[in-house]
Amino acid sequence: MPEVIFNGPAGRLEGRYQPAKKKGAPIAIILHPHPQFGGTMNNQIVYNLFYTYVNRGFAVLRFNFRGVGRSQGTFDHGHGELSDAAAALDWVQALNPDARSCWIAGVSFGAWIGMQLLMRRPEIEGFLSIAAMANRYDFSFLAPCPSSGLFVHGSEDRVAPAKEVISIIEKVKTQKGIVLEHAVIEGANHFFDGKIDELMRTVDAYLDKRIGTPRENAA
Template sequence: MPEVIFNGPAGRLEGRYQPAADKHAPIAMILHPHPQFGGTMNNKIIYDLFYMFQQRGFTTLRFNFRSIGRSQGEFDHGVGELSDAASALDWVQSLHPEARACWVAGYSFGAWIGMQLLMRRPEIEGFMSIAPQPNTYDFAFLAPCPSSGLIIHGSEDRVAPPTAVQGLVEKLHLQKGILITQKTMEGANHFFQGQEDALIENCSEYLDARLRGELVPDVIKKLK
């Protein structure tokens, strides 16, 4: 798993990168929690998601947002971090121009950044939004959400209350042409303490189903 340094909009960005053997393999980018509350690319959930995608043949990248680890710059309340994510995707795509698709997975703050990136990059065909915080961050930009994906959260989350996440899910369910899969993990808090393995198992099951062509609208299946 090579350590990489690449250029971002505020200076260098530090990442961990695992290329796939197949040049056509899809790309997965994993986005970490809030930089000012201990979030880094070495968060256990981010680390495990990275390997989940890598084990399924994806070219996989996780990186530190600006101001974290060896990444330069200062925290920018989401604006600069979205630019960081776009630059990171540009970088990995420059190395894998024949990649057939992209996925983005984000946890907490990273889920908000990932969903914004999804709106700007039509090549992203799937997402995982783990413990998103619609009570804290504005998700109104999802109008409409362009891709099917997973929203997974805990029933005991006090940072992102289930009622707030449910409101986001219900809004997305109204959109046509995509399929949002929701999973509420009973007893899990925002940090999935004691349930990290169960979280990754749920994410793995979703990803495996998508790779089989499931959990997308029938019209998408026909196009493929």
């Protein structure tokens, strides 16, 4: 898994990129939690999501938002981070011009950024939003949500309570054929401490349903 540096709007961005083994494979980018609260591309959930897509044959990128790790720039309260995510997607697409589809996955703050990117990039056909902070960030821009995807929360999340988040999700209007699903991991907090294996089983079950069970690159 090569370390990569690519150009972002505020300078160089640091990432980890795993190319696909097959030409025309789908691509995925993974967005990490809040930079000012310790979020990095090495977050355990981000790391697990990265390899979930790798094992399904995707070309996958995870990266540090501006001001995190070796990425240049400073925290920009979401505006610049959305630009970083767009630049990351551009970079992966340039390497994979024949990619047949694109997915995005985000954790906490990264879920908010990912859903905004989803609204701007019609090529994104699926998403995973883990511990989306819909009680702290405005998700009303999903009007309507253009792609099907999965929201996952912990029942004991005190940062973004599942009850509040689910009520917001249920208000989001969808286009015909678009399905928003949500799953609650019992006993899990915002960081899914001790529950990451259960979280990933839920994610894998959803991806099996959406894109098929075979894991072409599984070890």
